[in-house]
Amino acid sequence: MPDRAPKLLILGTRGIPAAHGGFETFAERLALYLVQRGWQVGVYCQRDVEAVRDRIVRSTWNGVELITVEIGLRGPVATLAFDAICAHDAATRGGVCLVLGYNGAAFLPYLRARGGRILTNMDGIEWRRPKWSLPVRAFFYVSEWIAAWSSQRLVADHPVIADHLARRRPRGAIATIPYGGDPPAADVGPPPLGLEPDRYLVSIARIEPDNNILTLVEAFSRRARGVRLVVLGTLRVGNPYHRAVEAAASPEVLFPGAIYEPEQVQALRVHARGYLHGHTVGGTNPSLVEALWAGNAVVAHDNPFNRGTAGDAQFYFSDPDSCAAAIERVLSDGAAVAAAREAARARAEQFRWDAVLAAYEDALRRVGGYPPAPDRAPRATAAEPVAAPAGPRW
Incomplete structure (x- = not known):
């Protein structure tokens, strides 16, 4: 039986507090939201160092456990090493794992085999980007398939992505949840760089x-x-x-x-x-x-x-x-x-954050085997394409 407090581990970002892009911003928003709703949340964070002294360091930030992994490598191999260590550690901790992107998909079968409950946000169709060489595009193509079949459930952030993923998995395994946003502050200042408004x-x-x-x-x-x-x-x-x-x-x-x-x-x-x-x-x-x-x-x-x-x-x-x-x-x-x-x-x-985060909580509870949130029934729309639909992910 699941513990009374549901548990979440977030993998696939450089970590929080957010400083790098859309996935990091989303991870921060979701972690803080779920902590306020009684979840135990851990977020894996990458720290680049010249020499590894403490491979994994744990700390707390605003109620969120930061699981910081020291990486002494550089380039793509550093990201793969980080993803491998995160998957190995997550396999020992229980709860549900939210994986953002599929760059580290090669390690998801191990996590799944160790009993991991995995919800993966499949991001964009990375292997179609012309900037990548053919070997890199092949790597992303294979990774997409691995992530699709190693995860209990997938998140598409746009109906077109959901259509694409439906060629990999049945529709019932795909939740369509967009990226979120907030209205601008009422007291936004003047434009920087000496620019004139509307010019x-x-x-x-x-x-x-x-x-x-x-x-x-x-x-x-x-x-x-x-x-x-x-x-x-x-x-x-x-x-x-x-x-x-x-x-x-x-x-x-x-x-x-x-x-x-x-x-x-x-x-x-x-x-x-x-x-x-x-x-x-x-x-x-x-x-x-x-x-x-x-x-x-x-x-x-x-x-x-x-x-x-x-x-x-x-x-x-x-x-x-x-x-x-x-x-x-x-x-x-x-x-x-x-x-x-x-x-x-x-x-x-x-694209309101409150609706987006609520849909993620429902999807995570479903994957983790947790009961529905006590203050609302499951959101049927979380598994259906929304009318219009997440680094920066610029």
Whole structure:
């Protein structure tokens, strides 16, 4: 029989407090939510060190057990080592395991064989990303299958991801739960970087080909705009794609690097004329959800992931010409922008953290064999595709 207090271990992130991306933010929100609801929660955290002294160190943060694993390696092998140690430790602790992503799927059969109860958020379709070499894409493809069949239940953060996973597992084993967000603070400050409200567009994403950053920069830079384009993200010296992005930029494009201060990022969103979103692969993208909550008019790549998240009232592109046309309309058509902003705020209501976290609790109770939450009946919608649907996972 399960202990009176349900137990959860969260694997697959670099840890909390969140400082790295969407999965870390989600892990923090879920851990704190469940602790308040009487769960015992542990989160595995990776600490990079020159030499390992204490392989696993346990501490407590806001009622959450932080299980910190020291890793003395670098690169992809470090992540695999971290995932292996987490799976081995989790197999000794009981409770239910929430695995975020399937990069460490190779170790899930061991965890399952040791009696682990596993719910895996399957993230995006990583093996379709063109940035990866063929061997890496093969690794992700195999890992996706391993995770799908080693987990008792899967989470898709978008109906299109659920459709994809239904080719791996029966629909009854898949819960569709989107990523969450919150309304912006009422007292959000002025935009940083010396920007003027409504006089700039913003892109917040990893600068990679499958995020179409080059297309966005080229389309904006075709002529003088009289406004700025702010491209948040790290540019690395020697990266050919990054060099091409910089070369394509007009003087009106600003590259401030990555900004992680939440207040600054929120101010950038709230005061922007529009948000540019070029992602082509993934599910419900956290940055796009945050743009909806900020009430941004959105210019997005036209694919089922983005339309399923932002809805049909935004501006979409499929090539450089349609991208330039969408940008021009956002900059010149005030009525269309006002309508898109109103639609974005309405759409954001489908991504409230309280509903998302409640759906996860129901799914975790089901996988762990725990009774339904005492203050509510099981949420039937947790196992069904929602009408519209989680690093940053930029």
